[in-house]
């Protein structure tokens with residue numbers, strides 16, 4: 683029997699207040715994948731990532747290593763398949779409050795784990811990304827958008843429980859230099875032998891970022907997911923001049 687994929691997504695659909703945002707979303711995530719997830723604004727990328735980490739209601743199936751969230755236990759599932767939000771500034775309390783809350787989930791997942799060790803790792807990566815320690819005790823709505831994004835990512839990364847990280851436009855508020863530093867950390871961790879983190883699904887509106895980080899490209903439409911082979915070079919030169927979204931070529935449905 684072949685090993686089941688890290689994540690198997692089958693016929694996932696999301697309906698909000700009677701309106702179907704997307705349906706028939708099917709794809710797999712395998713070890714080593716960094717998947718750029720792309721679509722027009724409002725197509726449902728964030729909604730899909732929340733479904734994948736069992737944070738939103740959905741129809742269809744999401745399996746981690748062949749098991750349902752219910753079979754694994756939802757709190758544990760979320761530590762394995764972890765969503766990092768697009769707008770952490772909307773969270774209540776401070777970053778340290780969130781770390782405490784996640785420590786509770788982690789304790790539920792495994793009583794032998796020590797959440798203090800996680801915090802040291804979070805601090806380490808946040809410092810590497812240029813963040814002041816004082817930010818951890820400031821309310822989310824009093825740190826800048828770029829700082830909040832990096833802290834949220836440092837938390838998701840630093841927990842070191844996720845085998846799949848679901849990143850929702852993680853560098854959209856960062857300057858290019860800061861974004862490159864974050865990208866380097868994330869990509870190197872997926873490549874590092876023995877790392878807990880095995881794959882990333884990464885929402886980005888930047889063609890250039892997609893090319894820098896991704897090993898695969900998926901496009902979400904109302905009718906499902908299409909795998910695309912690359913970002914068109916001609917569109918890349920356009921976004922280099924500040925233009926927005928790209929058409930990708932060689933589209934094919936994912937089965």
Ligand SMILES: Nc1ncnc2c1ncn2[C@@H]1O[C@H](COP(=O)(O)OP(=O)(O)OP(=O)(O)O)[C@@H](O)[C@H]1O
Pocket residue numbers: 698699703721722723724725726727728729730
């Ligand atoms: N709680 C909600 N109630 C009603 N509609 C919602 C809710 N959450 C999302 N939507 C709607 O669902 C659609 C998909 O939203 P979503 O945030 O997933 O899109 P997105 O592709 O991530 O967008 P963007 O690229 O702009 O961040 C949008 O039309 C949005 O307005």
